Amino acid sequence: MRIPILKLQDYLLVSVQIELDDQTAMQFQEDLLNKIHESGATGVVVDLTSVEIIDSFIAKVLGDVVSMAELMGAKVVFTGIQPAVSMTLIDLGIHLKNVQTALDLEQGLVKLKQELEEK
Amino acid sequence: MKGALTTVPIYKEWDIVGARQSGRNMAKDLGFSTVDQARIATAISELARNIYLYAGQGEVSFEEVQGDTPVGLKIIAKDNGPGIDQISKVLEDGYSTSGGLGAGLPGVKRLMDDFDIVSNENGTTVTVVMWLR
Ligand SMILES: Nc1ncnc2c1ncn2[C@@H]1O[C@H](COP(=O)(O)OP(=O)(O)OP(=O)(O)O)[C@@H](O)[C@H]1O
Ligand SMILES: [Mg+2]
Numbered sequence: 001m002r003i004p005i006l007k008l009q010d011y012l013l014v015s016v017q018i019e020l021d022d023q024t025a026m027q028f029q030e031d032l033l034n035k036i037h038e039s040g041a042t043g044v045v046v047d048l049t050s051v052e053i054i055d056s057f058i059a060k061v062l063g064d065v066v067s068m069a070e071l072m073g074a075k076v077v078f079t080g081i082q083p084a085v086s087m088t089l090i091d092l093g094i095h096l097k098n099v100q101t102a103l104d105l106e107q108g109l110v111k112l113k114q115e116l117e118e119k
Numbered sequence: 120m121k122g123a124l125t126t127v128p129i130y131k132e133w134d135i136v137g138a139r140q141s142g143r144n145m146a147k148d149l150g151f152s153t154v155d156q157a158r159i160a161t162a163i164s165e166l167a168r169n170i171y172l173y174a175g176q177g178e179v180s181f182e183e184v185q186g187d188t189p190v191g192l193k194i195i196a197k198d199n200g201p202g203i204d205q206i207s208k209v210l211e212d213g214y215s216t217s218g219g220l221g222a223g224l225p226g227v228k229r230l231m232d233d234f235d236i237v238s239n240e241n242g243t244t245v246t247v248v249m250w251l252r
Contacts, residue, residue, distance in 0.1 A: 019136060019140075021132065021133060021135065021136045022132050022135070022168075023132060023133075052143075052157065052160070053139065053143075053157055053160045053161055053164060054161075055161050055164040055165055055168070055223075056165060056219060056220045056222040056223050056226060057164075057168060057219065059220065059222075060219065060220050082157075083154070084153050084154040084156070084157035084158075085157060087154055087157070087158070088154075088157050088158050088161045088230060091158065091161075091226055091229045091230045092161070092165075092222045092223075092226035092229070092230070093212050093222050093225060093226060093229070094220065094222055094226075
């Protein structure tokens with residue numbers, strides 16, 4: 001299965017609506033990097049509202065996406081992380097320190113705009 | 120007293136998803152909160168992935184347990200793989216032989232109430248329980 005990636009001006013928007021298995025997560029990583037390269041996007045919002053579980057593997061993939069995107073010149077913001085998911089991440093000892101988050105898609109876009117204007 | 124036992128074989132990557140979904144459903148039926156359902160599903164995902172990655176195959180089973188008072192969900196992840204050399208090491212955060220975060224086993228220990236691991240050259244069995252609060 002593939003996660004659709006939409007382009008809006010200089011940004012890419014992703015809403016993860018399916019259960020993230022390992023294969024899907026890896027495919028998403030690859031697709032997103034390709035899309036950043038093709039489109040020259042400077043920011044990406046990944047909405048995780050529908051994601052009910054993030055385990056250590058998926059957390060690693062998502063964390064890597066941020067670092068890789070950054071190398072390509074794009075900032076990533078995650079939005080809509082469920083309370084239960086944030087609690088299990090802490091139990092796992094995963095703090096996603098370098099990862100930007102916001103409440104929802106709209107706030108995510110606002111955050112990206114601010115970050116990019118600061119530069 | 121014991122409830123029904125459900126066993127999910129782990130052979131392929133997708134079985135990790137199958138195992139955590141059945142575990143979550145069972146947790147839901149037993150009345151666990153949304154957060155505890157997520158903890159249980161996450162723990163199962165870690166254990167099932169370890170089986171898939173390090174032992175190739177194995178199984179995860181779930182059963183309802185009655186303790187002195189509360190009801191609990193017990194999860195047993197069992198494989199006949201190579202076993203773990205240094206048990207104390209793998210329970211430390213950040214220890215991984217596969218380039219992972221090394222968050223799996225120490226994380227499972229924190230996610231669940233009871234944690235037990237037995238590992239030797241005949242395989243590994245991890246048994247965890249979460250009690251209904
Ligand atoms: N069922 C198993 N059989 C054999 N070795 C195992 C098993 N489970 C874990 N291990 C060993 O223990 C180490 C630590 O496991 P743990 O799940 O904590 O971290 P990881 O799998 O390396 O990374 P992560 O789970 O964060 O992606 C593994 O790297 C592996 O060497
Ligand atoms: Mg692991």
